[in-house]
Amino acid sequence: MKKITLFFLLIFSQISFGQAKITENEKLIATCKVWGFLKYYHPKVANGDFNWDNQLLENLPKIEKAQTKAEFSLVLENWIDDLGAIKEIAPIIPSKDVEYFDKNFDLSWINSNKLFSKKLSKKLKFIEKNRFQTNEEIGPGYNPFKNGNYFDLKYDNKNSKILWLFAYWNLVEYFFPYKYIMDQKWDITLEKALPLILDAKNDDDFYKATRKISAKLDDSHVELAVYKNNKFEASRRYFPANCKIIDNKMVVTEILADSLAQAYNLKVGDVITKIDDKTIPEFISEYRDLYAASNEPALLGKVVRKILTGNEDNVNVEFLKDGHYETKAMTWFNYHDSHRNEFKKGARKKKEKFKVLDNNIGYVDMGILKSANVPDMIEALKSTKAIVFDMRNYPQGTYDDIAKFLNAHEEKFVIYTYPDFNYPGKFYWTEGTNCGSENKDNYKGKVIVLLNEESISQSEWTAMCFQTAGNTTIIGSQTAGADGNVTELDFKLFHTRYSGIGVYYPDKRETQRIGIVPDIEVKPTIKGIQEGKDEVLDRALVFIETRI
Known part of the structure; x- marks a missing residue:
């Protein structure tokens, strides 16, 4: 009796699946995930054997016609079959030297998506296990659009807009290192972004929608610049x-x-x-x-x-x-x-790159000090009792030259996570970067670093380096919380970007969104500004003299 009941339940569930209706949004959201997955996982697609953008545009009409879950799954199954047979190479054994960072990785939708037939899920799972493999070294500066061209998109065309959204969403899904600390889950952003993109009536609507989408990355590195005649807007x-x-x-x-x-x-x-x-x-x-x-x-x-x-x-x-x-x-x-x-x-009023303040305290403006100036700076400030490095700006790549003066030993100050193109969505830890050198004559005075919200990326990275000196105090307020390099993305008439690698302290403490945490928090006040004070610098000078 139990076997008969189970048999009828199975038959009923199959009939229900085959007849279940499906909305346009449901179809497009699921298609976005499958298209992006195949783009980076399918050996032939990832290898560039197909014009994958055109493949999407050609299959969107078929997807639009599908009325039920069964019809929808069949379109995707046939699409996968048309790509040709995949050589079975599983199991793919990861290198013993690789330590994975998996907080961004999630392919659970392959089996949990209620729109997918069991046959479709099985095909996708097989592709994951026998995925594209490359020996190409992938690091900062990689081109994520090597198999796509997004300069010919028509933003008043529905399918073109869908293609853009799919391309951008999947780039973030698989290669943005900080997806796991977004305030809003990236899946939810896709659901909310789709109607915004589809409802865009003109370029301005489209750009506003893209701003709203990119804002959900919660990444200070993200900017969106609109071009006119291949130049930034010039009427500002x-x-x-x-x-x-x-x-x-x-x-x-x-x-x-x-x-x-x-x-x-x-x-x-x-x-x-x-x-x-x-x-x-x-x-x-x-x-x-x-x-x-x-x-x-x-x-x-x-x-x-x-x-x-x-x-x-x-x-x-x-x-x-x-x-x-x-x-x-x-x-x-x-x-x-x-x-x-x-x-x-x-x-650009002339500012001093470095100087000696009262009470034998050195001051360095890191925003204008260049590597060529470092030897003179060291000579002028080596006998001071403290040096204030003002990094409420963007340094000029001087971190290593200065660290060799500040540090008694070579120290690792940062490690990274890089995207793994052999298992998209996963990242792996790298050895990181060292600074300083063996130097018995290193600077023995106090090292003070001034930071605020203007301190971004190289400022934060340099501050991490200076913290290894051992006698460093950070004074100021929360930094921009976006460290490391950026991945640049060019589209038709606009440009955007995001943080391309993960940046962490050697003990794996996070810096993204948190920034460099000050030892002494000081924020400017309206009263202080009106009185012409630099309250952050003033607090640093008090600390140098009192240690409190």
């Missing part, structure tokens, strides 16, 4: 100063064009509350879903840069001064305006 207008958001207000921190600032009585410390009647919190809320950032300080930095640029010449800016609100009608200027030269001149 600029506020004549740099600013920082503090307590939901925007405060002027640096004047970039003196004459323009004088024309509007603009000074460091001025507080801005509105731009064209929109408050700073409203800007933050609007841009939160459009700009990728590893953490809140990095997001606010991107929001500021967006607020301070626009396409309009005339802008109303509301200031808060002495408890009173005052709106000024300002004129902002573009790159090609004569005032733009003054912007550049103001932004």
Whole structure:
């Protein structure tokens, strides 16, 4: 009796599967995963034997016609069969020297997807076990689009938009090292992104959708630049100063064009509350879903840069001064305006690469110090009791030269995870990078590193290097939380990127999203800026003298 019941249940489940209806979104989401999987796993597809983009475009009409789960699975099964037989090479035995990082890896959908027939799941599982293998060395700077061309996409064409989404989503799915620490699961992003892409009516709609998708990477390295006539947009207008958001207000921190600032009585410390009647919190809320950032300080930095640029010449800016609100009608200027030269001149006011402060304390501006300047810097500061390395900027590749001066021994300061192209989705640990050398005459004074949200990538990486000196103190606030190299992605009329390798301390502590954690946290205040203070540097000088 039990056998008869089981038999009828099996027959019923097969009939139910064959008749079950399927929505367009369900079909496209499942197709995206299968297409991407075959792109990187199927030996012939990954080898470049097929124009895989065209294969998708040719099969989308068949997928659209499928009305049931059984019909849908059959389309995919036939597609796989048409690619030809796969040589059985399983089991693929991993090298004993490889230590895998598996937090991004998940192919469970092959067996758990309710849209797939058992036959389809079995075919996909066979491909995983007998996947594409390569001897090519894959590392930073690899070209993930070697088997695709995305310059001819038509963003007003449904299938072209689908192709772009599939290509981008699968790149992140298999080769973005930090998928596992996104706030929103990447599968959910696909579900939400699909209608955004399909509903895009024009280029602007499409670019806004892509911003929303890329923002979900939660990676400060991610940018999206739109081209016009193969150049970046050239009609931008600029506020004549740099600013920082503090307590939901925007405060002027640096004047970039003196004459323009004088024309509007603009000074460091001025507080801005509105731009064209929109408050700073409203800007933050609007841009939160459009700009990728590893953490809140990095997001606010991107929001500021967006607020301070626009396409309009005339802008109303509301200031808060002495408890009173005052709106000024300002004129902002573009790159090609004569005032733009003054912007550049103001932004590049001559700064000292290094100097000796009071009480025999050295100071180094890491944003402008170059390798050629390091010997002179060492000679000038070697007898100081402490050196402050200001990395609230982007260093110029001087880490190793300076580390040989600071360190008594060679030390490993960072290790990486690289994508494994022989098992896409998996990453593997690398040996990492050392800095310093054997040096009995190394610097014996205190080493202070200043960091903030402007410290990104090489700044964070260099700070990790300097921490190996053993007498290093980090002072400041949370960094941008995006270390390592970037993978650059060019599409038709726009460009984007993401962090390409994982960066960790030698003990495997994470840096992505966390950044470099300060030993002493100090954040600028509006009052301090108005008084002309550098509160972070001031705190460093107090620490040097008191150790507290």
